[in-house]
Amino acid sequence: MSRTVLHVDMDAFFASVEQREDPSLRGRPVVVGSDPQGGRGRGVVAAASYEARRYGIHSAQPISEAWRRCPNAVYLRPRRHLYSEVSAAVFEIFGRYTDLVEPLSIDEAFLDVTGSRQLFGPGPEIARRIKREVRAAEDLTASVGVAASKFVAKIASDLDKPDGLVVVSPGEERAFLASLEIRRLWGAGPRALDRFRTLGVATFRDAAELPLDVLVESFGEARGRRFHELVRGLDDRPVRPDRERKSLGKEITFDHDLSDRDRVRRTLFGLCEETALALRARGLAGSTVTVKLRWEGFETVTRQASLDRAVNTTERIWPVARDLMARADRPSRRVRLVGVSLSSLVPEAGRQLSLFTVEGERRDERVAAVVDRLAERFGPGAVTRAALLEAGGRAAGAPADTGTVESGNVDPQEEDPS
Ligand SMILES: [Mg+2]
Numbered sequence: 001m002s003r004t005v006l007h008v009d010m011d012a013f014f015a016s017v018e019q020r021e022d023p024s025l026r027g028r029p030v031v032v033g034s035d036p037q038g039g040r041g042r043g044v045v046a047a048a049s050y051e052a053r054r055y056g057i058h059s060a061q062p063i064s065e066a067w068r069r070c071p072n073a074v075y076l077r078p079r080r081h082l083y084s085e086v087s088a089a090v091f092e093i094f095g096r097y098t099d100l101v102e103p104l105s106i107d108e109a110f111l112d113v114t115g116s117r118q119l120f121g122p123g124p125e126i127a128r129r130i131k132r133e134v135r136a137a138e139d140l141t142a143s144v145g146v147a148a149s150k151f152v153a154k155i156a157s158d159l160d161k162p163d164g165l166v167v168v169s170p171g172e173e174r175a176f177l178a179s180l181e182i183r184r185l186w187g188a189g190p191r192a193l194d195r196f197r198t199l200g201v202a203t204f205r206d207a208a209e210l211p212l213d214v215l216v217e218s219f220g221e222a223r224g225r226r227f228h229e230l231v232r233g234l235d236d237r238p239v240r241p242d243r244e245r246k247s248l249g250k251e252i253t254f255d256h257d258l259s260d261r262d263r264v265r266r267t268l269f270g271l272c273e274e275t276a277l278a279l280r281a282r283g284l285a286g287s288t289v290t291v292k293l294r295w296e297g298f299e300t301v302t303r304q305a306s307l308d309r310a311v312n313t314t315e316r317i318w319p320v321a322r323d324l325m326a327r328a329d330r331p332s333r334r335v336r337l338v339g340v341s342l343s344s345l346v347p348e349a350g351r352q353l354s355l356f357t358v359e360g361e362r363r364d365e366r367v368a369a370v371v372d373r374l375a376e377r378f379g380p381g382a383v384t385r386a387a388l389l390e391a392g393g394r395a396a397g398a399p400a401d402t403g404t405v406e407s408g409n410v411d412p413q414e415e416d417p418s
Contacts, residue, residue, distance in 0.1 A: 002170040004123035005239060006111040007145040007153035008094065008130060011162035013107035014047035017086050018076055020139050025049075029073035031057060031066050034253065036075050039067040042253045042336070046078050050162060062298065083107075086138060093133045097126055102239045103246070108157075110150050112239035124167045131165065151235035152176065154186050173233025177204035185230065192219065192227075207231040248284065249341020250274045257296040257334035264335050268325055271340045272317045279342060280368060285310035286342030289317060291324035294337035303328040310346050313368045317342065 010016065014032040019025045029052035034043020041063045048057040048066070055070040066073070087106045094101045097120060100112035113126050120126045127144040134142050143164035145156025152173050156166035168176045181203060182188075182196050195218050201207045208231045216224030229235065250271040258264055268291070279285060287310040294300040303324040311317060321340050 001114075002148040003112060003114045004117060005147055005150050005153045006113055006123065006127055006130070007150065007157040008109055008111060009143050009157045009161075010090065010107035011141045011143055012047055012049050012053075014078060014083055015049035015052070016140050017083055019049060021082070025074055027051060029055060029057070029070055030076065031063075031070075031073045032076050032078050033063050033066070035077065036063045036067040039064055039071070041067070042255065086140070089138055090134055090140075090142075093130060093137065096133075097130060099241060100239045101241050110153065110239045124165065127165055127167075131163070147173070149173070149233070149235035150237055150239060151186060151230055152233050155180065155184050158184070174208065177231065177233050178208070180204050182207055185227070187230070188227070195219065204231050246345055247290070247341045247343035248275065248278055248282070248286065248345065249290070249339060250278070251292060251337055251339025253337045254335065257336050259334045261329070261331065264338055265322065265325065268321055268338050268340060269314075269318055271338065272321050273314045275340055275342060276312055276314045276317055276368065279312035280348070283348045284345045285312040285348050286345045287311070288342065288344040289320045289324065290341045290343065291321050291328060292337070292339040292341070293325065293328050293335060295330070295333040296336055298336065300337075301328045306344070310344070312342070312348065
């Protein structure tokens with residue numbers, strides 16, 4: 001018996017929520033993101049309404065580029081708190097149909113509804129019910145892909161947006177994929193796609209015709225084999241509700257590209273402090289630290305380190321982040337953006353406290369508790385650590401909350417530093 005997997009993806013989520021909150025925005029190009037500053041803004045687009053997409057505006061694009069394409073769009077700063085609330089309500093609806101919900105980001109998830117078919121009907125029927133309930137409860141549309149695997153469901157949900165429903169019957173996967181462009185291969189980053197291009201691959205059909213050894217030679221053993229299966233629509237990865245993909249972090253785009261590494265490091269320290277504060281405010285700790293650097297020209301690198309236990313204090317995060325930055329850095333390049341995030345998050349109470357928890361860590365926690373109380377009273381940034389103070393000052397502009405959003409298009413197997 002084949003599985004039934006739904007991939008549910010909210011349409012232009014942040015922008016749609018804003019249009020819902022202010023009906024005068026309906027039908028107008030809406031861009032949620034950083035301040036465009038009359039075209040001089042240096043952040044990025046977080047979400048674009050479908051009206052804005054007609055101008056070629058899309059998420060992760062520089063906000064200045066969006067402005068150039070459509071200065072008359074409505075530009076809004078993200079209201080993450082609001083989106084989180086809506087997200088929770090939408091996920092609550094998913095939970096009415098199955099316990100097997102694997103979030104990919106704030107606005108998309110896989111649902112394994114194999115065991116729910118008897119109760120609610122076949123996959124497409126469940127998809128229609130979910131779409132109806134989301135619209136009724138939240139006045140928002142979702143697009144759904146229905147298939148026997150995560151991979152095919154994910155591709156299907158994107159083909160008929162907005163308000164789409166695309167069903168791929170078991171056994172039809174390869175025919176369904178055949179004519180699609182290879183850029184839809186979920187889990188392949190820009191470098192992998194370049195590689196496919198040099199192999200003369202334009203579509204899934206082309207890729208499915210490549211012998212296994214060519215794929216292994218091009219992508220390595222594990223990924224080559226994986227791609228060999230995926231391009232045929234074969235994917236037996238389970239929907240894992242407990243999979244921890246969420247991350248929490250802060251990043252900042254400088255007013256102008258910086259060569260001054262001392263200033264970049266000081267900024268990173270401040271971001272570590274704010275991330276630690278945000279983790280503790282949510283009762284979370286994380287054991288994976290990621291540092292992100294974006295150079296002039298927009299090229300981005302990330303470096304990641306896994307710790308043997310989850311942390312949420314500046315004292316624990318900063319030394320790791322500092323080393324990661326040193327590893328990622330290319331001193332000849334000027335820095336446009338720096339960021340830090342923690343992932344593999346666990347509830348703080350569930351944090352494994354080693355028998356040998358060093359006294360130092362307890363002290364960190366006491367310091368952290370004081371910092372938290374001060375921040376509560378006076379707002380974040382009230383406490384500037386001596387080290388930061390000595391180094392002098394902060395980066396200009398308020399840091400952007402990278403929130404708990406992980407791009408749904410990045411498979412964890414791909415560390416693509418391009
Ligand atoms: Mg979406």
